[in-house]
Amino acid sequence: MLELSILGFLAEEPLHGYELKERIKALSGHVRPVSDGALYPAINRLLAAGLLDQHSEEGAGAAPRRVLSLTAQGRAELLRRLRNPKQTEITDHVRFNTVLAFLRHLDDPAGQAAVLRRRLAFLETPASFFYREGKPVRAEEAGDLFREGMLRVARAGGNAEREWLREVVGRLSRVGT
Numbered sequence: 001m002l003e004l005s006i007l008g009f010l011a012e013e014p015l016h017g018y019e020l021k022e023r024i025k026a027l028s029g030h031v032r033p034v035s036d037g038a039l040y041p042a043i044n045r046l047l048a049a050g051l052l053d054q055h056s057e058e059g060a061g062a063a064p065r066r067v068l069s070l071t072a073q074g075r076a077e078l079l080r081r082l083r084n085p086k087q088t089e090i091t092d093h094v095r096f097n098t099v100l101a102f103l104r105h106l107d108d109p110a111g112q113a114a115v116l117r118r119r120l121a122f123l124e125t126p127a128s129f130f131y132r133e134g135k136p137v138r139a140e141e142a143g144d145l146f147r148e149g150m151l152r153v154a155r156a157g158g159n160a161e162r163e164w165l166r167e168v169v170g171r172l173s174r175v176g177t
Contacts, residue, residue, distance in 0.1 A: 001089070001098045002034060002042045007070060007078040008102030010052065014069035017043065027101055028094060043068065051077050082106040082115070090118045113172040120165040123158055 005024045009015060015023070017040065024034045046052045051074035056064040070078070082103055089095045096119055103112055128136030129150055139151035 001028070001095050002038060003046060004078070004081055004089075004098055004102065006039075006042060006046060006068075007051065007074055007081070008098075008105065010068055010070040011075060011078055011102070011105050014067050016057075016065040016067050018065075020068065027098065046074065050074075078102070079106055083108075083111050085115060085118070090115075091122050109172040109175040113169045116165050116169050116172070120162060120169065123162050123165070129154070 002024070005027060006020065009020055009023050020043075021034055021036070021039055024039070028034065043052065047054060047068075051071055053069050053071050054066050055069075057067050058064055082099065083106060085096075085099050089099050099115065103115060106112055106115075126136050128138070130137040130142065130147060132141070137147075137151070139148045139155060142148040142151055
């Protein structure tokens with residue numbers, strides 16, 4: 001997800017490392033903070049693969065800043081990843097939000113709708129945080145005030161997300177016709 005975030009933000013504009021880190025941090029928040037020990041090796045991998053380019057600009061202080069930009073190959077890789085997200089990028093909420101944050105770069109309504117349909121199919125599969133005898137436990141069956149709360153909040157969020165997904169898939173489908 002870190003690499004997808006790097007590619008996605010650089011598709012919007014060239015950035016130096018600190019700006020990039022701040023944008024990634026804002027996107028993933030406290031759930032998955034990004035450290036320099038993860039960010040800069042990822043940047044270096046993408047540079048080595050020819051997906052990013054870099055140049056130096058004068059910084060606010062004495063040290064020059066390393067400004068990163070996306071190459072044509074990097075844009076193609078971003079679009080490939082957006083067209084075909086991994087299953088964990090569909091099922092994990094934070095990872096899916098990262099895909100969603102950059103899905104607008106995929107200039108193909110049918111492709112965008114296909115990604116959203118995968119998420120919708122996942123959300124329509126019965127699931128729970130808790131199981132009893134192999135079956136998902138519903139909020140009303142939790143038997144615990146706090147677990148009931150978790151399940152009710154998750155259900156409300158899931159209902160809202162499914163409603164939004166259906167609406168957007170419908171809109172994207174009409175664009176393609």
